[in-house]
Amino acid sequence: MTEWYAIEITSFWTIFLMGLSTYVTRVAGLLVLRYLSLGGLMEETLKAVPPAIFMSIIAPVAFMSGVAETLAAAITAVVAMRFSMLPSICVGVFSCAMLRMVL
Amino acid sequence: MTHAPTDARPAISSATDDYLLGMRTIAPLLVAAGPVGLLFGALAAQKGLSALEILLMSAFVFAGGSQFVALDMWTTPLPWLTIALSTFLVNMRHVLMSMSLGPSTTTFTRTQKLVGFLFLADEVWALSEQKAARVQLSFAYYMGLVVPFYLMWVLSSFVGAFVGAAFTNPEAIGLDFAFTALFVFLVMSFWRGKRTGAVLAASGLAATIVYASVSGPWYIVAGTAAGMITAAICAKVFGLESDRITQEAAR
Numbered sequence: 001m002t003e004w005y006a007i008e009i010t011s012f013w014t015i016f017l018m019g020l021s022t023y024v025t026r027v028a029g030l031l032v033l034r035y036l037s038l039g040g041l042m043e044e045t046l047k048a049v050p051p052a053i054f055m056s057i058i059a060p061v062a063f064m065s066g067v068a069e070t071l072a073a074a075i076t077a078v079v080a081m082r083f084s085m086l087p088s089i090c091v092g093v094f095s096c097a098m099l100r101m102v103l
Numbered sequence: 104m105t106h107a108p109t110d111a112r113p114a115i116s117s118a119t120d121d122y123l124l125g126m127r128t129i130a131p132l133l134v135a136a137g138p139v140g141l142l143f144g145a146l147a148a149q150k151g152l153s154a155l156e157i158l159l160m161s162a163f164v165f166a167g168g169s170q171f172v173a174l175d176m177w178t179t180p181l182p183w184l185t186i187a188l189s190t191f192l193v194n195m196r197h198v199l200m201s202m203s204l205g206p207s208t209t210t211f212t213r214t215q216k217l218v219g220f221l222f223l224a225d226e227v228w229a230l231s232e233q234k235a236a237r238v239q240l241s242f243a244y245y246m247g248l249v250v251p252f253y254l255m256w257v258l259s260s261f262v263g264a265f266v267g268a269a270f271t272n273p274e275a276i277g278l279d280f281a282f283t284a285l286f287v288f289l290v291m292s293f294w295r296g297k298r299t300g301a302v303l304a305a306s307g308l309a310a311t312i313v314y315a316s317v318s319g320p321w322y323i324v325a326g327t328a329a330g331m332i333t334a335a336i337c338a339k340v341f342g343l344e345s346d347r348i349t350q351e352a353a354r
Binding site (some may be wrong): 032057 | 105120128129131135152154155156159160163164165166169170173180181183184186187188190191194195197198199200201202203204205206216217220221223225229232264265269272275276277278280281283284285286287288289290291292293299302303305306309310311315319322323325326327329330331333334335338339343344347
């Protein structure tokens with residue numbers, strides 16, 4: 001068991017590079033924008049990014065991991081049309097746990 | 104920093120109010136992020152990372168998905184280049200996120216943008232976009248989202264390093280589904296009619312197909328690209344959404 005404060009130089013270097021790579025991805029979009037002018041079509045296309053990313057992130061869990069997850073995602077979507085964020089997430093998590101037990 | 108005369112814009116809330124509002128908005132996600140951080144710390148400790156190394160990784164990287172992927176590859180000797188490259192790949196989606204959120208940050212100063220975007224985690228970005236879709240996004244609100252979420256992530260992974268094996272199975276109570284549930288909710292909040300439906304169908308289909316056939320995070324890139332292309336085609340064929348709204352308002 002190593003001491004809790006032990007740091008290996010290669011670990012530190014790896015962590016530093018991970019942080020740097022992540023930061024580059026996070027500011028890259030800002031830099032790209034400086035060289036692109038936002039016209040009508042460009043803006044319309046960019047506006048589709050948030051829902052498209054959300055959909056892509058949930059697709060494997062929602063469509064490919066099992067019936068319980070697919071049903072729970074559908075239930076969450078229905079609840080989300082009427083209720084705010086916290087109740088929607090709670091219903092989603094609860095129904096997922098229940099469905100996994102039943103199915 | 105310049106201060107506008109107080110009587111010029113009476114309706115705009117103060118920075119403190121905005122900050123607190125941001126904190127309130129992110130609060131439910133802290134409940135979901137805490138266990139994930141504990142799990143990360145526990146797994147990392149099992150891989151032989153010290154608690155301080157775990158703390159540093161969560162503090163420097165602050166991107167859960169890529170941190171779990173890095174753990175997966177954490178062996179001796181440490182493949183540092185491969186880990187750094189895969190971190191970049193897993194986080195490629197952030198390029199699109201910052202590109203998309205960029206135009207909504209017109210009230211941020213240059214430094215505020217460069218510092219603020221250091222913390223552009225998925226959840227922070229998602230809630231910022233949701234805010235910006237309705238009203239002007241302020242730096243105070245943005246930091247209200249960032250600060251508690253960041254502290255929760257860093258501290259919970261640090262604690263997880265000590266709690267270790269005691270915390271193992273978040274699936275049993277469905278907690279691993281919280282992240283998906285959040286994004287399902289957010290998808291619904293971006294619903295603007297048939298065109299959103301077309302975008303979602305295209306990105307869902309593309310992401311699923313690519314996820315099933317190609318390993319790695321490419322499915323997110325493919326799904327996002329499919330959604331963007333669909334939006335562009337809709338705009339070309341049926342005209343710009345913004346024009347349509349203006350015309351309908353004029354009628």
